[in-house]
Amino acid sequence: MAGISIKVNGRSVSAYPGTSVLEAARKIGIEIPTLCHHPELAPTGYCGVCVVEDLGSGRLITACDTPADHGMDISTDSPRVTEARRRILSLILSDHPETCVICEKGNACRLRELSSNLGLAFTSAQRLGHLRGVVDANPFIHRDLSKCIGCQLCVRACREIQGAEAVEFTWTGLKGRPLVTGDQEMSGSACELCGLCVSLCPVGALIEKPTAHTGVEEQSVSVICPYCGVGCTLSVRVRDNEVIGVQAGVPGSVNGPSLCVKGRYGLGYVQHGERLTKPLVREGDELVEASWDEALDKVAEGFKKTMKTHGTDSVGILASAKATNEENYLLQKFARAVIGTNNVDHCARL
Amino acid sequence: MTNSLEDLARADVILLTGTNTIENHPVIAQMIKTAVLSGGTKLIVVDPRDISMARYAAVYLRPRPGTDVAWLNGMARLILAEGLADEKFIESRTEDFEELKRAVDAYTPELVQKITGIPHADLKKAARLYASAPSAAIYYAMGITQHTTGTDNVKAVANLAMLTGNIGRQGTGVNPLRGQNNVQGACDMGALPNVFPGYQPVSDDGARRKFEKAWGVKLPGEPGLTVLEMMNAAARGDIRAMYIVGENPVLTDPDSSHVVEALEKLDLLIVQDIFLTETAKLADVVLPGVASVEKEGTFTNTERLVQRSRKAVEPPGETRSDMDIVIDLSNRIGYKQSYSGPDKVMEEMASLTPSYAGISFGRLARGGIRWPCPDKKHRGTRILHAKEFTRGKGRFHPVEYIEPAELPDREYPFILTTGRMLYHYHTGSMTRRSRALAEYISDGWAEINPRDAKRLGIREGAPIRLSSRRGSVETKAKLSARSPEGVVFMSFHFAEQAVNRLTNPAMDKDGKIPEFKISAVKIDPVSST
Ligand code: SF4
Numbered sequence: 001m002a003g004i005s006i007k008v009n010g011r012s013v014s015a016y017p018g019t020s021v022l023e024a025a026r027k028i029g030i031e032i033p034t035l036c037h038h039p040e041l042a043p044t045g046y047c048g049v050c051v052v053e054d055l056g057s058g059r060l061i062t063a064c065d066t067p068a069d070h071g072m073d074i075s076t077d078s079p080r081v082t083e084a085r086r087r088i089l090s091l092i093l094s095d096h097p098e099t100c101v102i103c104e105k106g107n108a109c110r111l112r113e114l115s116s117n118l119g120l121a122f123t124s125a126q127r128l129g130h131l132r133g134v135v136d137a138n139p140f141i142h143r144d145l146s147k148c149i150g151c152q153l154c155v156r157a158c159r160e161i162q163g164a165e166a167v168e169f170t171w172t173g174l175k176g177r178p179l180v181t182g183d184q185e186m187s188g189s190a191c192e193l194c195g196l197c198v199s200l201c202p203v204g205a206l207i208e209k210p211t212a213h214t215g216v217e218e219q220s221v222s223v224i225c226p227y228c229g230v231g232c233t234l235s236v237r238v239r240d241n242e243v244i245g246v247q248a249g250v251p252g253s254v255n256g257p258s259l260c261v262k263g264r265y266g267l268g269y270v271q272h273g274e275r276l277t278k279p280l281v282r283e284g285d286e287l288v289e290a291s292w293d294e295a296l297d298k299v300a301e302g303f304k305k306t307m308k309t310h311g312t313d314s315v316g317i318l319a320s321a322k323a324t325n326e327e328n329y330l331l332q333k334f335a336r337a338v339i340g341t342n343n344v345d346h347c348a349r350l
Numbered sequence: 351m352t353n354s355l356e357d358l359a360r361a362d363v364i365l366l367t368g369t370n371t372i373e374n375h376p377v378i379a380q381m382i383k384t385a386v387l388s389g390g391t392k393l394i395v396v397d398p399r400d401i402s403m404a405r406y407a408a409v410y411l412r413p414r415p416g417t418d419v420a421w422l423n424g425m426a427r428l429i430l431a432e433g434l435a436d437e438k439f440i441e442s443r444t445e446d447f448e449e450l451k452r453a454v455d456a457y458t459p460e461l462v463q464k465i466t467g468i469p470h471a472d473l474k475k476a477a478r479l480y481a482s483a484p485s486a487a488i489y490y491a492m493g494i495t496q497h498t499t500g501t502d503n504v505k506a507v508a509n510l511a512m513l514t515g516n517i518g519r520q521g522t523g524v525n526p527l528r529g530q531n532n533v534q535g536a537c538d539m540g541a542l543p544n545v546f547p548g549y550q551p552v553s554d555d556g557a558r559r560k561f562e563k564a565w566g567v568k569l570p571g572e573p574g575l576t577v578l579e580m581m582n583a584a585a586r587g588d589i590r591a592m593y594i595v596g597e598n599p600v601l602t603d604p605d606s607s608h609v610v611e612a613l614e615k616l617d618l619l620i621v622q623d624i625f626l627t628e629t630a631k632l633a634d635v636v637l638p639g640v641a642s643v644e645k646e647g648t649f650t651n652t653e654r655l656v657q658r659s660r661k662a663v664e665p666p667g668e669t670r671s672d673m674d675i676v677i678d679l680s681n682r683i684g685y686k687q688s689y690s691g692p693d694k695v696m697e698e699m700a701s702l703t704p705s706y707a708g709i710s711f712g713r714l715a716r717g718g719i720r721w722p723c724p725d726k727k728h729r730g731t732r733i734l735h736a737k738e739f740t741r742g743k744g745r746f747h748p749v750e751y752i753e754p755a756e757l758p759d760r761e762y763p764f765i766l767t768t769g770r771m772l773y774h775y776h777t778g779s780m781t782r783r784s785r786a787l788a789e790y791i792s793d794g795w796a797e798i799n800p801r802d803a804k805r806l807g808i809r810e811g812a813p814i815r816l817s818s819r820r821g822s823v824e825t826k827a828k829l830s831a832r833s834p835e836g837v838v839f840m841s842f843h844f845a846e847q848a849v850n851r852l853t854n855p856a857m858d859k860d861g862k863i864p865e866f867k868i869s870a871v872k873i874d875p876v877s878s879t
């Protein structure tokens with residue numbers, strides 16, 4: 001296929017036809033700021049933040065949805081570009097509440113990042129009244145629509161990635177806001193509470209409730225989801241030896257940016273107060289705490305006695321569809337080699 | 351799965367049956383939904399319940415529960431009658447085609463309509479859509495297998511795929527969706543009564559000798575008992591000691607009171623888990639294990655993809671990993687073994703298991719691998735049966751429709767069918783202890799068709815009692831046309847309304863899977879005092 005060559009900030013780059021100016025620039029390491037862009041979603045140019053100038057024609061264009069064309073001479077930071085970008089951001093800021101100090105999004109806010117990169121402050125924008133409110137309808141997602149910047153990432157992601165089509169954008173202009181189908185509470189709609197929209201919201205309009213106010217992670221660790229057989233990778237956020245949240249998007253994972261409600265919000269059990277922490281041994285009607293030595297000796301003696309008096313096939317072992325491969329291997333080896341029985345199964349059928 | 355999730359979206363047509371995918375395999379549902387919405391894939395949904403996935407379907411068939419062989423055979427007959435079978439594939443890759451032809455011949459659209467309730471025209475639409483697609487894939491789950499005819503159902507599904515040559519290529523295949531994160535791996539590892547790791551039969555002398563040599567002991571060659579057989583044997587006093595790791599049969603097995611009785615009869619019950627489950631409460635010794643985020647190891651997902659899972663946090667208190675406990679226990683019983691880590695366990699397993707031979711922790715650190723992976727250079731297998739079947743030629747297995755074991759009658763006029771919901775999982779031991787999920791849905795319900803409810807004088811949210819020949823539970827009614835008339839649906843996540851007190855332990859004679867999808871029950875309003 002014939003390549004298309006263009007210039008970006010004076011440097012040449014060639015790209016396949018159909019490649020956007022944004023992607024072409026990225027190929028040579030030039031980052032154009034974006035707000036409503038996501039690599040897995042069709043580009044829209046809604047927010048306008050990715051504005052660049054074609055020096056040849058003098059046109060200002062949005063880089064995410066404009067295909068590279070022969071002979072383009074793009075500047076990503078000409079005075080006109082910077083001015084336009086500042087104007088666009090000021091407009092968004094003028095309608096954004098100044099609650100940054102207590103906003104859960106914190107430093108992860110794209111709007112804050114872009115504004116400060118361009119030296120914009122809230123106070124420079126003329127304030128507008130907020131016409132949208134807070135929706136707090138379920139234990140997973142908090143929606144503060146006064147912070148919504150209208151980028152429609154949530155609407156697009158729900159349709160194009162999640163396939164649920166649970167959110168649509170209604171009204172126009174300053175009243176515009178994402179609604180969940182038919183403006184019902186999220187729980188009454190087609191929403192599957194997968195949390196994808198929340199994970200893509202560039203500002204604090206959509207916030208995960210289960211992990212709110214847990215702070216920033218010290219590290220993220222890739223864990224295979226403990227629930228169903230899809231095998232999604234959870235990027236588990238850890239701080240002070242506690243799971244403080246889960247993210248998707250681990251490269252090479254089965255699930256890409258997606259997870260379901262259980263994978264994303266269902267690891268709370270790990271820290272639950274009812275976790276067993278000591279072996280228990282039955283004394284009459286009660287189970288009482290015991291040392292490992294006591295408990296394991298009791299088990300070993302019990303097995304030996306049963307095997308001796310009733311034969312090895314009087315023992316049955318249930319391995320686990322939740323345990324690792326290595327543990328299941330050891331459990332069936334335990335049944336066959338240690339006890340001497342093939343009475344080993346697990347709940348594959350249940 | 352014969353195919354991998356990567357090629358799911360390449361299917362021109364996907365036939366989903368017996369899988370409420372949006373609730374049970376949400377991220378696979380997400381892949382299917384987007385494939386449909388992008389216009390590339392057409393969907394056929396076959397399910398007695400009008401599940402959310404039906405909204406995405408080009409054709410939705412609603413058979414009566416337990417009539418799968420009938421509509422599958424009916425579809426095969428239509429495909430043959432319309433000349434849509436893949437003759438080249440049948441000729442070169444399969445055998446016993448004539449027998450299939452004979453067997454499905456009786457399943458005329460009229461008969462199928464009578465048995466299943468599926469209108470003739472709809473069945474035809476589905477048959478045409480599936481058979482004329484360049485590539486069509488079938489995905490199914492427990493709605494196909496949890497029947498006394500489960501094995502027959504699976505055979506009928508496979509017949510359909512072979513008949514149309516939809517095997518061994520991208521976007522095709524017969525793809526069972528596995529329910530738990532490592533149910534595939536547990537099977538692969540030989541946590542089954544009849545096979546060693548990699549499905550090597552314990553009755554095979556060669557296989558047994560290999561394992562005897564590696565493990566240094568004599569091994570029994572007679573297949574052992576399955577879960578439900580163990581429970582029955584325990585009730586009879588033939589099984590005296592049980593060691594249950596990370597499972598909760600009191601809630602998951604059919605006919606719970608029978609299970610409790612059996613477990614109480616044991617001389618020794620050892621339960622290893624992270625919570626004091628309903629089963630653990632009956633134990634003589636309870637051993638505290640660790641959660642999966644607290645250990646290193648590998649899991650194998652529904653598409654045979656072996657992946658590494660890392661330790662994210664330190665386990666609490668004195669808990670120990672299953673691996674650690676089992677090794678310690680072996681040594682105490684007198685079988686000495688030690689491993690420096692799970693990687694060494696995998697090394698031993700791989701050396702004895704041809705389909706995992708090329709897989710190691712080191713390789714998995716760079717990404718998952720789908721078995722079979724016979725050597726260290728092999729990159730894994732995305733599509734099974736590409737050139738030939740495991741046994742050479744694929745055999746058609748003609749099957750006949752047989753009624754479920756327990757049909758509704760005058761006393762128990764409803765069919766009870768069980769499954770999961772999106773927000774909870776299995777016995778709820780994990781999801782009900784995860785705050786947001788537990789808060790969102792704190793208890794269960796029985797889903798009843800509004801017309802049935804009206805007849806019985808039951809209102810939305812009203813307390814009701816469901817009873818079968820085996821027991822009864824109280825729950826509340828949720829009126830929804832998702833369930834067809836005559837059918838009630840309950841999930842098994844809630845111990846306080848344990849639906850398995852009602853279910854029928856009758857099982858498939860080959861697969862030994864209980865018929866969770868069909869038991870006869872009656873419904874009574876409970877007067878609130
Ligand atoms: S949580 Fe998921 S399903 Fe619900 S609106 Fe967001 S993306 Fe859509």
Ligand code: SF4
Pocket residue numbers: 225226227228229230231232255259260261262263264375376377378
């Ligand atoms: S995140 Fe959801 S879909 Fe993915 S493995 Fe976990 S339970 Fe299954």
